[in-house]
Amino acid sequence: MITPEIAKHAQGLLDFIDTSPSPWHAVAMMEKQLQEKGFTRLEESQAWHVQPLGRHYVIRGGSSLIAFVLGRKPLAESGFRIVGAHTDSPGLRLKPRAPHQADTMMRLAVEVYGGPILATFSDRDLSLAGRVCVRSDAAVESCLIRFEQPLVRLANLAIHMNRSVNEDGLKFNRQNELPLLLSGLCDAESPEQKFLRLVADKAGCRPSDILSWDLNVYDTQKGSFWGPELEFIADSQLDNLTSCYAGLVALLETETSENTCVGAFFDHEEIGSESNRGAMGSFISDVLERVAYAIDTDTPGYKQALARSFMISADAAHAYHPNFPNAYEPLHRIAINGGPVIKVNANQRYATDSMSEARFIELCRQANVPYQKYAHRTDLACGSTIGPMTAARLGIPTADVGCPLWAMHSIRESAGVLDQASLLNVLKKFFAEPAVQSM
Structure with a gap:
């Protein structure tokens, strides 16, 4: 059932997208909302001075942003809870x-x-x-x-x-x-x-x-609701501003947590992430390491924190389209408004393994959120996400998840209203969960 609160969140997503026609605008909008919630900006070129339970963010290149809320427990005992997403979308760029x-x-x-x-x-x-x-x-x-x-x-x-x-x-x-x-x-x-x-x-x-x-x-066409019950949304850049918005709102609504909670939003995912501000670059490791040192965590303590950390790589997923049944794995047909999708690939195109999958399922159960599982057709090349590269760089167990879409990489994509609220709720539960042992 689409309640006024669920519809309000979906409208907030459409408004966020419509004011973010480029990755630089998306980061500017995120910065504005972070500042309104008391987050302060840190510059990579300056020394970092943070207070207990501090709320801060860092921008690199104008189109990538990492924000964090320091946890109540010592970092070495709790680790990081990271939600990662990307600010860019495929399209056309002007030549010089x-x-x-x-x-x-x-x-x-x-x-x-x-x-x-x-x-x-x-x-x-x-x-x-x-x-x-x-x-x-x-x-x-x-x-x-x-x-x-x-x-x-x-x-x-x-x-x-x-x-x-x-x-x-x-x-x-x-x-x-x-x-x-x-x-x-x-x-x-x-x-x-x-x-x-x-x-x-x-x-x-x-x-x-x-x-x-x-x-x-x-x-220039703004996002809209559609369907007899207004149960769907259509807009540009749903891949992947849906995940950016859910991760941002979940972090903004995190007052305190045992864990240090991180929202990492990267540019250049659509072209491989290999840049100074992409997920394959040093941005995420630089920020996490400097956070650790700013709160007097030594190098062994930082490594211990990484071993207790977990990441959710949030990116769009492929929803089943009944007009094209042969494009899908028959036993993994994903329904719009059926809940967040756990994406699995044996060749690690997605970073999910059985342990991280199980942990995300448990988060969904605690948040009272339905979930779905996706695997790509074996005879089709599978896309990828920031999940495998950040998992490899940081050594952190990762689950690749996301909201299902129709027409991914179209200039006008479609998604479900219920799925947006479901993803938000499970991410909020993730940030609020008690500190756990390393996996």
Whole structure:
């Protein structure tokens, strides 16, 4: 049953997504909510001074964030409780020299980021958001920008010139057919001058001060509820802002715990996580180690804490679609609104093993939350998550879980309202659980 509280949480998720059209915006929104709840920011370039039961966060690269609440028990006796997720989603990014002329039109050159379903970007009301680096008197500064109105379009080719599109599928040549239409050329400005002026007006600077950008293509259509009972939601970036939002809210609602509770939100998962702020980089280990040393835990104590730690890698899961039954493992068909999904893969594409699976099942039982188990078809390549790489880097047992989705990596994904509240409740239970022995 969808109660007002459950619907409110789902609406909060949609609002979070709609104000986070890029990973940099997502982190900015998380920072705003953390500060409102009394979290203070720590800088990696400075010494860390933390108080007992302190609430702090660290940002790296503007698009990855780790927040933590210090526990009541000594770290070596309790360890870390970590929820990990990722802030990025697959899509299109502007190239450094994006604006150019194509006959009588001005276009923007794009590069494919990750593995989006490209056909879903066509004929949508698209716009641009991200960060711009500008020259200032003191140094280079970055600012977030967002064009809220539809600005660009990936217009489709008429069926009269592509008669087999419904049989062969809609396909785009990534180099020649993905550049976005921006405007006609009707004045003396060059494409580069016109685009720089647009960006400068939004950034509040002079065009000559713009040095570089990270600009994301996003869908301006807001998230919505759908279905006869409004039991479903649709929006962009459900993979994986559903998990970011659940992890953030669970941490915000954690007043005190025996354990040190951590929310780790990484950029670059969709392209392999191998970056200075990705889950394969040093960010998570750097932060955990500095937390330990800031509260006077020595190196053996830190290693002891890791041995008592546990991580939930929260990422979207594949929901069963009745129109495509042959795409799924017959005995692992996941239902929307059937509860969080435990993802298992014998080749460690997911980090779950029998012990971490059992522990998550017990958390679900304690939270009175249903759960499901997913395995990929054996004859299809299985995706992965931040779970295996963080488990390997830290040596921490990990469960890979997440909310089920339809149309994963589409520009418009769908999920269940009940699942969002269920994931939140089990994550809250995870942060609040008593300290346990190492597994």
